[in-house]
Amino acid sequence: MRLSNLADYAVITMSQAARHCGDGRVSAAELASETGLPVPTVQRLVSKLTAAGLLRSVRGARGGLQLARPAAAITVADIVEAVEGPIALTACIDHGDCDFEVGCTMKPHWPIINDALRGALADISLAQLRDPPPSPKTTTIEEKAA
Known part of the structure; x- marks a missing residue:
């Protein structure tokens, strides 16, 4: 299974938006600049993510985008479903x-398989993706010998 580019870009965009938590709001143009994604793509994603209730758009001089709920309450499954629809490996389940x-x-x-896949993606929160992953633990020669 492979996510579409749009789903991948949605995760990237939401991760970047999460980095702005507490800093006020961010524009779609800023998100595009910070992620290196094309502005029209980010604007399309923002529309889908806002419609799904993951982003909130505030108008006005101090407006912009912000997460609609805490980063810990948004999962990769939520983001993928906002762009792709329900997570399913086969079309026969949804379309027959x-x-x-x-x-x-x-x-x-x-x-059962689809629920397991969705569950795995639902176990990863946006808060986890916002920060760099922890460095892998290096093992010393003494630890290997023990």
């Missing part, structure tokens, strides 16, 4: 278009 549906033994198992 399958040439092999009559004899399919997998159809009852796909919801």
